[in-house]
Amino acid sequence: RRMFPTIRVSFSGVDPEAKYIVLMDIVPVDNKRYRYAYHRSSWLVAGKADPPLPARLYVHPDSPFTGEQLLKQMVSFEKVKLTNNELDQHGHIILNSMHKYQPRVHIIKKKDHTASLLNLKSEEFRTFVFPETVFTAVTAYQNQLITKLKIDSNPFAKGFRDSSRLTDIERESVESLIQKHSYARSPIRTYGGEDDLGDDSQATQSRGSAFTTSDNLSLSSWVSSST
Amino acid sequence: RRMFPTIRVSFSGVDPEAKYIVLMDIVPVDNKRYRYAYHRSSWLVAGKADPPLPARLYVHPDSPFTGEQLLKQMVSFEKVKLTNNELDQHGHIILNSMHKYQPRVHIIKKKDHTASLLNLKSEEFRTFVFPETVFTAVTAYQNQLITKLKIDSNPFAKGFRDSSRLTDIERESVESLIQKHSYARSPIRTYGGEDDLGDDSQATQSRGSAFTTSDNLSLSSWVSSST
DNA sequence: TACTTTTCACCTAGGTGCGAAGAT
DNA sequence: ATCTTCGCACCTAGGTGAAAAGTA
Numbered sequence: 101r102r103m104f105p106t107i108r109v110s111f112s113g114v115d116p117e118a119k120y121i122v123l124m125d126i127v128p129v130d131n132k133r134y135r136y137a138y139h140r141s142s143w144l145v146a147g148k149a150d151p152p153l154p155a156r157l158y159v160h161p162d163s164p165f166t167g168e169q170l171l172k173q174m175v176s177f178e179k180v181k182l183t184n185n186e187l188d189q190h191g192h193i194i195l196n197s198m199h200k201y202q203p204r205v206h207i208i209k210k211k212d213h214t215a216s217l218l219n220l221k222s223e224e225f226r227t228f229v230f231p232e233t234v235f236t237a238v239t240a241y242q243n244q245l246i247t248k249l250k251i252d253s254n255p256f257a258k259g260f261r262d263s264s265r266l267t268d269i270e271r272e273s274v275e276s277l278i279q280k281h282s283y284a285r286s287p288i289r290t291y292g293g294e295d296d297l298g299d300d301s302q303a304t305q306s307r308g309s310a311f312t313t314s315d316n317l318s319l320s321s322w323v324s325s326s327t
Numbered sequence: 328r329r330m331f332p333t334i335r336v337s338f339s340g341v342d343p344e345a346k347y348i349v350l351m352d353i354v355p356v357d358n359k360r361y362r363y364a365y366h367r368s369s370w371l372v373a374g375k376a377d378p379p380l381p382a383r384l385y386v387h388p389d390s391p392f393t394g395e396q397l398l399k400q401m402v403s404f405e406k407v408k409l410t411n412n413e414l415d416q417h418g419h420i421i422l423n424s425m426h427k428y429q430p431r432v433h434i435i436k437k438k439d440h441t442a443s444l445l446n447l448k449s450e451e452f453r454t455f456v457f458p459e460t461v462f463t464a465v466t467a468y469q470n471q472l473i474t475k476l477k478i479d480s481n482p483f484a485k486g487f488r489d490s491s492r493l494t495d496i497e498r499e500s501v502e503s504l505i506q507k508h509s510y511a512r513s514p515i516r517t518y519g520g521e522d523d524l525g526d527d528s529q530a531t532q533s534r535g536s537a538f539t540t541s542d543n544l545s546l547s548s549w550v551s552s553s554t
Numbered sequence: 555t556a557c558t559t560t561t562c563a564c565c566t567a568g569g570t571g572c573g574a575a576g577a578t
Numbered sequence: 579a580t581c582t583t584c585g586c587a588c589c590t591a592g593g594t595g596a597a598a599a600g601t602a
Contacts, residue, residue: 102594104594239558241595256564257593260596424581485590486588558602566594569588571589572587
């Protein structure tokens with residue numbers, strides 16, 4: 101299924117004349133498996149992680165971008181799809197349910213016509229990580245507040261809104277949940293790649309939605325079958 | 328609205344390692360305006376053409392293709408949209424209703440990194456024309472057979488099928504209409520560009536559907552508002 | 555018990571011809 | 579009289595959570 105809410109990034113400092121590939125991948129945060137403690141509304145460690153799954157890259161479908169486009173438009177990853185099916189044939193990103201993940205955004209500057217996507221030797225690249233987007237993958241929501249919050253926010257879930265509007269009190273609870281799980285996270289943080297773009301390029305996550313500062317309560321996404 | 332039936336082309340003789348841009352445009356066939364003679368089931372000249380409209384190119388959204396892709400897949404133009412609104416802001420192809428048109432498919436070989444789409448000096452290109460795809464643009468169908476044929480063939484018109492299934496006799500009439508309007512058209516014809524690709528590349532229109540040999544009875548497409 | 559899978563009603567998003575109304 | 583525009587019911591295509599059924 102689609103990852104929701106959507107990760108959106110803006111770029112600055114890119115060369116308007118150059119071409120760029122923009123990618124996303126999602127990497128494990130630790131080597132643990134989690135379970136949800138309902139009475140405490142929090143995630144607890146529940147043992148070692150399951151075996152790692154095939155790593156996949158999501159190449160943004162609008163790639164290649166011109167630097168000019170990147171400076172003008174926001175890049176939206178709304179079509180990223182997640183699955184827990186390790187044999188997935190659709191190219192979706194494969195995750196282990198009940199594990200904690202960190203989405204990453206990569207940008208590759210195309211230097212020449214030797215266009216192979218994975219031949220990075222001749223291309224400069226950078227990786228950006230927004231710690232506030234860490235999440236725990238699930239097949240079903242573990243917290244009714246999150247369910248309601250998503251029903252309120254995702255246009256495709258409109259059919260459930262009448263029966264589950266968030267009350268003001270619930271909205272406060274959501275805020276405190278986010279607060280509780282987002283300690284020690286700076287609003288913007290950049291992890292440099294080994295290479296450098298040679299300029300001050302950076303990626304800034306959109307803050308247009310309450311969800312762009314998500315927590316690790318499956319707020320960002322969840323996993324389901326890929327059928 | 329979308330052009331229907333869809334123009335689909337296959338390419339051969341391209342360089343698997345090269346990159347190609349594939350385009351469509353639609354050019355006037357003559358300088359005439361037409362009207363439809365219901366009693367004769369044919370188009371008649373009805374005066375001089377209206378003033379020409381801004382020419383637009385439809386760059387196939389999957390461009391750039393690798394030559395390898397072109398050899399494997401068919402290129403489908405199902406998303407081409409037509410309008411009669413000369414102030415159209417959506418980038419659709421602008422046509423005069425009741426005028427006769429010829430779609431053209433262009434392929435450009437990208438030679439280097441000087442990537443500007445319209446700077447063809449450094450790029451080789453070829454243009455392909457399939458005379459059987461000539462059509463007259465309309466805002467409303469002029470012939471009930473064509474209406475039925477399209478209802479039968481376009482999945483989005485399924486809701487009208489019960490009331491207008493084509494009878495066997497009507498199917499024969501369609502065939503004779505097509506026959507009547509397709510005299511002197513070879514099944515495949517190629518107009519070379521000024522430049523040459525330096526190989527035996529060619530484009531072949533798909534013959535997967537009865538409609539790939541269309542006539543000039545608004546069978547291929549029609550024009551409507553761009554709202 | 556604690557997840558996971560499947561199915562389904564209900565949405566978004568947008569492509570159809572129809573028919574009434576509008577325009578010239 | 580002849581075309582064009584607009585609103586609409588009816589589709590395709592596919593993204594939702596609920597709930598029932600499955601798994602271990």
